[in-house]
Amino acid sequence: MRLSKIGEFGLIKKLRSRCxxxxxxxxxxxxxxxxxxxxxNRKILVTTDMLIEGIHFDLSYTTFFQLGYKLLAVNISDIFxxxxxxxxxxxxxxIPKRFKPDDIGALYSGILxxxxxxxxxxxxxxxxxxxxxxxxxxxxxxxxxxxxxxxxARAGDGIFVTDTLGDSAMGLELLKRQKAKGERQxxxxxxxxxxxxxxxxxxxxxxxxDIADITSMxxxxxxxxxxxxxxxxxxKAGAVIHRNKxxxxxELADAAKISGLDPLRFALKGGEDYALLFTAPQDIKTNAFRxxxxxxxxxxxxxxxxxxxxxxxxxxxxxxx
Amino acid sequence: MRLSKIGEFGLIKKLRSRCxxxxxxxxxxxxxxxxxxxxxNRKILVTTDMLIEGIHFDLSYTTFFQLGYKLLAVNISDIFxxxxxxxxxxxxxxIPKRFKPDDIGALYSGILxxxxxxxxxxxxxxxxxxxxxxxxxxxxxxxxxxxxxxxxARAGDGIFVTDTLGDSAMGLELLKRQKAKGERQxxxxxxxxxxxxxxxxxxxxxxxxDIADITSMxxxxxxxxxxxxxxxxxxKAGAVIHRNKxxxxxELADAAKISGLDPLRFALKGGEDYALLFTAPQDIKTNAFRxxxxxxxxxxxxxxxxxxxxxxxxxxxxxxx
Numbered sequence: 015m016r017l018s019k020i021g022e023f024g025l026i027k028k029l030r031s032r033c034x035x036x037x038x039x040x041x042x043x044x045x046x047x048x049x050x051x052x053x054x055n056r057k058i059l060v061t062t063d064m065l066i067e068g069i070h071f072d073l074s075y076t077t078f079f080q081l082g083y084k085l086l087a088v089n090i091s092d093i094f095x096x097x098x099x100x101x102x103x104x105x106x107x108x109i110p111k112r113f114k115p116d117d118i119g120a121l122y123s124g125i126l127x128x129x130x131x132x133x134x135x136x137x138x139x140x141x142x143x144x145x146x147x148x149x150x151x152x153x154x155x156x157x158x159x160x161x162x163x164x165x166x167a168r169a170g171d172g173i174f175v176t177d178t179l180g181d182s183a184m185g186l187e188l189l190k191r192q193k194a195k196g197e198r199q200x201x202x203x204x205x206x207x208x209x210x211x212x213x214x215x216x217x218x219x220x221x222x223x224d225i226a227d228i229t230s231m232x233x234x235x236x237x238x239x240x241x242x243x244x245x246x247x248x249x250k251a252g253a254v255i256h257r258n259k260x261x262x263x264x265e266l267a268d269a270a271k272i273s274g275l276d277p278l279r280f281a282l283k284g285g286e287d288y289a290l291l292f293t294a295p296q297d298i299k300t301n302a303f304r305x306x307x308x309x310x311x312x313x314x315x316x317x318x319x320x321x322x323x324x325x326x327x328x329x330x331x332x333x334x335x
Numbered sequence: 336m337r338l339s340k341i342g343e344f345g346l347i348k349k350l351r352s353r354c355x356x357x358x359x360x361x362x363x364x365x366x367x368x369x370x371x372x373x374x375x376n377r378k379i380l381v382t383t384d385m386l387i388e389g390i391h392f393d394l395s396y397t398t399f400f401q402l403g404y405k406l407l408a409v410n411i412s413d414i415f416x417x418x419x420x421x422x423x424x425x426x427x428x429x430i431p432k433r434f435k436p437d438d439i440g441a442l443y444s445g446i447l448x449x450x451x452x453x454x455x456x457x458x459x460x461x462x463x464x465x466x467x468x469x470x471x472x473x474x475x476x477x478x479x480x481x482x483x484x485x486x487x488a489r490a491g492d493g494i495f496v497t498d499t500l501g502d503s504a505m506g507l508e509l510l511k512r513q514k515a516k517g518e519r520q521x522x523x524x525x526x527x528x529x530x531x532x533x534x535x536x537x538x539x540x541x542x543x544x545d546i547a548d549i550t551s552m553x554x555x556x557x558x559x560x561x562x563x564x565x566x567x568x569x570x571k572a573g574a575v576i577h578r579n580k581x582x583x584x585x586e587l588a589d590a591a592k593i594s595g596l597d598p599l600r601f602a603l604k605g606g607e608d609y610a611l612l613f614t615a616p617q618d619i620k621t622n623a624f625r626x627x628x629x630x631x632x633x634x635x636x637x638x639x640x641x642x643x644x645x646x647x648x649x650x651x652x653x654x655x656x
Binding site: 035036051140147295 | 389474
């Protein structure tokens, strides 16, 4: 059997089943955005994310500064997704010998730029050579009061997202098209769609300010349908999404029109939005977008006329063809 | 300027100088084996280590089980080097698509084998595809009472090591020679020197039981001369090593004789021993080997006749040619 057959989530399920022997101070372990651990009378959150050249990024259209920024951003997003505060960052770098110290300096500038915004300290790391491509791993430790997991959504809750969806995936699509056409970074098309491209290269995680009424939360990193499915799996519940309530940016709509692509496909299945998806009573006061409801079972997208179609957990998954 | 010019330690120094803005709860940050952070009234230790195929390991003579074991071992060693207790492990894996789920299963078996020994819980991680080779990153969180850093050695202290040195580096040398000769794993030479090879492929970190009198500590990962130099740098002190007191295993002596190599070179400059080096008053009760003394300044190796030669921080350093 090959990895491509069971995919990333099949593999994680297999591994998770072997790591069940956890002590009581681990409040949530494998299978959420971050692990939550009780240390004395405090709680810490821990998340780790790996970025590999050729898989997660392409140095022909990503600067080292942007890459450093994104490395920290994706980790912050996992801490915010649990209702926590990011605090201490650890950076492992596998660097090909041909790189210059200034490249790594620029990478650190990107990390430090975002670290400053949230008062995060760089507390350690590991630096080594890499034979083939650049490899980054970030581990972020946060603190937390109440911890919000993926399990906790109840039938009747509203489903909310904190930002427009699909922008990052469209940004990536535009970058790939520009590369295929041989256009340099900073070319005309890039200026036109700078907003979408920036959302891909330098995502801006933003926390939900008041988590008191939130019943479950996840960050949208693999795409709305996959990440909402994780909430459904862990909460043992179903969901209905209203197609016309999914927030699309004007830029996404424009880019899709010009390219002859379906913007909704990017919003539903595009990854790396790093917006938060949460569930809460439908009447809470929030400036997040309400896109649907949690139901007892079944997973549906509903169109304007009330017709429901089942959806599957489709989006970005490592190893899958 | 290229990385090969400033080397791993030059790069770390550069990066460290940019990350000075640390809050008071970070007790030790970049530049020790682990970071120590105060969480409420407790202290945690955090270390992270990356292993990259082609740089740190060669799958033609390392099994997945051994690799998993080693990934956790090198992280445990960093926690022991601070006087702490390893607790929660996080694993990031970048896996080429051609790998089988069973390969990763075997890797986890190796991790879990050692985790069980020290009651360490696997608390999370990240799993993604890798384009070229296998990449592993482990982050280990430990707890600690008193924290032992690299700074604290005082003139007059004895220098101690917890195990024979150079075995791992000789084990690697033998594996490379076997590979060059086209011998399979399990070949005759490997049986003969199984002890040395095992020390390279599956190092066994062991803690110092009573740290009360220890003034500084480090794990020997880059070689005795480099790691003792780190103690000297951080403690602002010098050191004298007695050449004839450096503990060499019988196996290392035998292998060196047969191969016509100098065993002392392996003990002084060979990396990946994962023994602990510590300083303490010379008369403490310990079963560690006393190999020298801390002095006010200068770094020397002394031979049987009392002749001293200066040593440099030579051993394994990433990026250096």
